[in-house]
Amino acid sequence: MQIDKLIRAIRELNNPSALGLDTRLQFVPKSFSRPYLEAKRSAEAVFAFNSALLSGLRDLIPCVKIQAAYYELMGLDGIACLSKTIHEAHRLDYVVIVDAKRGDIGATASAYSEAYLASGAPFPADFLTVNPYLGSDGILPFLSDCKKTGRGIFTLLKTSNPSSGEFQDLLASDGRPFYDHVADKIALWGEGLKGEEGYYSVGAVVGATYPKQGEALRARLPHTFFLLPGYGAQGAVAADLAGCFDAAGEGAIVAASRSLICAHQRAGTDDFVSAARDEALRMKGELNDAIRTKGI
Amino acid sequence: MQIDKLIRAIRELNNPSALGLDTRLQFVPKSFSRPYLEAKRSAEAVFAFNSALLSGLRDLIPCVKIQAAYYELMGLDGIACLSKTIHEAHRLDYVVIVDAKRGDIGATASAYSEAYLASGAPFPADFLTVNPYLGSDGILPFLSDCKKTGRGIFTLLKTSNPSSGEFQDLLASDGRPFYDHVADKIALWGEGLKGEEGYYSVGAVVGATYPKQGEALRARLPHTFFLLPGYGAQGAVAADLAGCFDAAGEGAIVAASRSLICAHQRAGTDDFVSAARDEALRMKGELNDAIRTKGI
Numbered sequence: 001m002q003i004d005k006l007i008r009a010i011r012e013l014n015n016p017s018a019l020g021l022d023t024r025l026q027f028v029p030k031s032f033s034r035p036y037l038e039a040k041r042s043a044e045a046v047f048a049f050n051s052a053l054l055s056g057l058r059d060l061i062p063c064v065k066i067q068a069a070y071y072e073l074m075g076l077d078g079i080a081c082l083s084k085t086i087h088e089a090h091r092l093d094y095v096v097i098v099d100a101k102r103g104d105i106g107a108t109a110s111a112y113s114e115a116y117l118a119s120g121a122p123f124p125a126d127f128l129t130v131n132p133y134l135g136s137d138g139i140l141p142f143l144s145d146c147k148k149t150g151r152g153i154f155t156l157l158k159t160s161n162p163s164s165g166e167f168q169d170l171l172a173s174d175g176r177p178f179y180d181h182v183a184d185k186i187a188l189w190g191e192g193l194k195g196e197e198g199y200y201s202v203g204a205v206v207g208a209t210y211p212k213q214g215e216a217l218r219a220r221l222p223h224t225f226f227l228l229p230g231y232g233a234q235g236a237v238a239a240d241l242a243g244c245f246d247a248a249g250e251g252a253i254v255a256a257s258r259s260l261i262c263a264h265q266r267a268g269t270d271d272f273v274s275a276a277r278d279e280a281l282r283m284k285g286e287l288n289d290a291i292r293t294k295g296i
Numbered sequence: 297m298q299i300d301k302l303i304r305a306i307r308e309l310n311n312p313s314a315l316g317l318d319t320r321l322q323f324v325p326k327s328f329s330r331p332y333l334e335a336k337r338s339a340e341a342v343f344a345f346n347s348a349l350l351s352g353l354r355d356l357i358p359c360v361k362i363q364a365a366y367y368e369l370m371g372l373d374g375i376a377c378l379s380k381t382i383h384e385a386h387r388l389d390y391v392v393i394v395d396a397k398r399g400d401i402g403a404t405a406s407a408y409s410e411a412y413l414a415s416g417a418p419f420p421a422d423f424l425t426v427n428p429y430l431g432s433d434g435i436l437p438f439l440s441d442c443k444k445t446g447r448g449i450f451t452l453l454k455t456s457n458p459s460s461g462e463f464q465d466l467l468a469s470d471g472r473p474f475y476d477h478v479a480d481k482i483a484l485w486g487e488g489l490k491g492e493e494g495y496y497s498v499g500a501v502v503g504a505t506y507p508k509q510g511e512a513l514r515a516r517l518p519h520t521f522f523l524l525p526g527y528g529a530q531g532a533v534a535a536d537l538a539g540c541f542d543a544a545g546e547g548a549i550v551a552a553s554r555s556l557i558c559a560h561q562r563a564g565t566d567d568f569v570s571a572a573r574d575e576a577l578r579m580k581g582e583l584n585d586a587i588r589t590k591g592i
Contacts, residue, residue: 022404069400069407075418079375103427104365104397105457108318111365122371131399133429133452135459156429161401163431170477173467178474181466 001150002126003203003225004195006095007250009062015284016245016291018063018097018227019276020257021050021085022070027262029270043077049272050085053261054092056273060280064089065227065255068100086123096126097227097255101156103131109141117145117153129154129205129227132182139189143202146193152201155186158217160207160230179213180220187221199225199251206244208236208254215243218251226252232259232283238290249291256283297446298422299499299521300491302391303546305358311580312541312587314359314393314523315572316553317346317381318366323558325566339373345568346381349557350388352569356576360385361523361551364396382419392422393523393551397452399427405437413441413449425450425501425523428478435485439498442489448497451482454513456503456526475509476516483517495521495547502540504532504550511539514547522548528555528579534586545587552579 010016025033025042028049036045054064066089071082089096102112115121116128130142130153142153158168158179168179183204190200200223206214208230218226226244230236231254244252260283264275306312321329321338324345332341350360362385367378385392398408411417412424426438426449438449454464454475464475479500486496496519502510504526514522522540526532527550540548556579560571 022407024407067400067404067407069398069404069411072411072419073407073417075411076372076376076379078418080372083372101398101400101427102365103399104363105455105460108363108365111318111320111363111369115365115368115371121369122374123368131397131427131429133427133463134455134457135462135464137457137459159401159430161430161433163433164401166431166481167429167474167478168431170474171469172474173469173471175469178463178466178468182463185462 001195001201002095003152003199003201004197005126006063006225006253007197007199009095010250010253013060013062014288015061016253016287017061017280017283018065018253018255019053019057019061019260020065020067020255021053021261022067022257023050023261024070029264029272031270032272043074043081046074047081047084051088052273053276054088054094057276057280058092058094060277060284063095063097063253065097065099067257068098083123086125090124097129097154098123098125098127099129101129101131103134103138105134105138106141109138113142113145117142117149117151119149125151127152127154127203129156131156132185136185136189143189143193146201150201152193152203154203154205154227155189157182157186157204158206158210158213160209160234160236164207164210183217183221186224190223194223199223203227205229208241208244209234211240211243214241218244218246222246228252228254232256238286242290242294245291245294254287259283297491297497298391299448299495299497300493301422302359302521302549303493303495305391306546306549309356309358310584311357312549312583313357313576313579314361314549314551315349315353315357315556316361316363316551317349317557318363318553319346319557320366325560325568327566328568339370339377342370343377343380347384348569349572350384350390353572353576354388354390356573356580359391359393359549361393361395363553364394379419382421386420393425393450394419394421394423395425397425397427399430399434401430402433402437405434409438409441413438413445413447415445421447423448423450423499425452427452428481432481432485439485439489442497446497448489448499450499450501450523451478451485453478453482453500454502454506454509456505456530456532460503479513479517482520486519490519495519499523501525504537504540505530507536507539510537514540514542518542524548524550528552534582538586538590541587541590550583555579
């Protein structure tokens with residue numbers, strides 16, 4: 001099961017970080033993109049940039065999260081770039097999360113599952129992010145493929161953005177916030193999909209920007225692996241997300257995109273791979289320090 | 297503004313129906329798809345099928361809803377087919393809804409908007425369906441493009457599927473269901489985007505399968521145009537959705553996919569255009585009867 005592969009890959013590199021490839025053309029140094037732009041192949045500049053980062057960070061980072069939106073905005077060439085990026089990440093044996101936040105009902109959820117999670121999927125993801133707004137029949141079709149292929153999903157739970165509370169934090173008549181009810185279902189959906197390492201193939205997206213909620217959710221969902229966005233560019237620091245890890249310092253992975261893929265801009269260099277490596281090492285150290293000293 | 301174009305197009309053809317192109321290869325008659333399959337161009341069979349339906353129904357139906365999932369599952373060729381279908385629908389002057397239920401935060405919502413709603417979008421939609429789970433900062437980036445281009449969104453509100461109540465109907469501490477709180481925001485997001493016909497560019501997806509909730513929402517959201525899925529294959533009949541129309545018999549459009557694009561299978565013929573026309577005429581009559589006799 002891919003949830004076991006993810007946990008073991010993090011353990012092996014001692015790094016609970018995911019490289020977020022939210023790549024925009026303007027993030028790519030001009031010295032690198034120029035030949036592609038001159039040939040009017042801008043999506044290929046993005047792929048070459050992604051590919052260099054994937055090769056250059058493989059000994060440091062176990063997992064990649066590819067944000068579909070940044071490829072869709074480039075049209076057909078962008079989708080080709082998405083596909084090539086997914087396949088290159090698999091070739092390098094990363095655990096591959098496709099962050100597409102898909103969500104639809106019944107037959108249409110099955111269609112999305114065919115696209116990303118089923119055996120023979122054209123955009124094969126180890127994990128796909130999904131949206132729970134439509135309830136169980138928007139989720140179960142994905143799980144039917146996950147059972148067959150060992151792949152998994154991360155369901156939006158408490159998201160990292162400033163307005164995530166507008167709906168997610170609404171108090172229900174039982175006094176619990178709305179996202180708590182989603183958490184109940186996420187735990188239920190995971191049953192029957194538990195891996196050898198004790199976690200379900202049904203994970204949850206929990207914003208690192210909401211540390212108290214993250215800590216409470218960790219306690220309530222002992223078998224749910226967390227994908228934590230919000231670190232770095234969105235403002236969360238390592239201490240904020242220590243509470244999302246379990247007692248063994250596992251059970252979560254921190255996604256960082258701009259802080260890694262734009263590290264060269266802050267460093268004032270075109271050597272984006274070296275700049276990303278420096279930041280990846282700094283991030284790894286900071287995360288491990290925070291996890292180790294949690295509660296001390 | 298495209299919301300005005302939609303309302304006027306429905307009025308002109310006296311038909312509040314949208315053709316749902318949720319096209320799977322197995323829906324296409326074998327006699328039609330055979331040459332494409334022999335050339336290993338199955339996505340082109342889907343496009344040719346869509347194209348024949350679009351041409352054949354244009355004098356009857358004003359609007360098309362294209363479900364992204366069915367194209368993503370065919371991979372790159374499928375996305376090319378999606379793109380060609382979108383452009384063919386525009387060429388024939390349909391109002392084009394891309395049903396992709398996208399939803400993400402801030403910068404990523406902007407990226408989706410660039411893909412579908414911005415000027416020069418590679419997959420240009422008059423309307424995009426979006427998911428509200430992330431709150432305002434998952435929606436406002438779309439509206440910033442809608443202001444510039446006149447395009448619009450349909451936000452999921454009370455969906456048509458059996459489990460839509462799991463989260464959407466949860467009672468909040470004020471005694472109102474969760475979807476009612478989403479409705480408040482949908483009305484707020486629409487302000488400043490009102491067209492000449494009195495409706496906002498921010499519409500709502502309301503399942504025809506929940507007639508009472510639809511009627512109550514119609515009363516609460518006088519300027520919000522409704523996209524009504526659930527008719528036909530999902531079980532809703534015309535009487536169920538009459539309450540979603542306004543006093544003038546406007547303010548909503550009914551999406552039907554399988555009942556139209558698979559009409560030939562029920563009719564036992566390969567002439568899918570004629571079968572779809574027969575069903576479109578039947579549906580148009582049934583809807584208009586139900587709207588006209590509402591409340592009598």
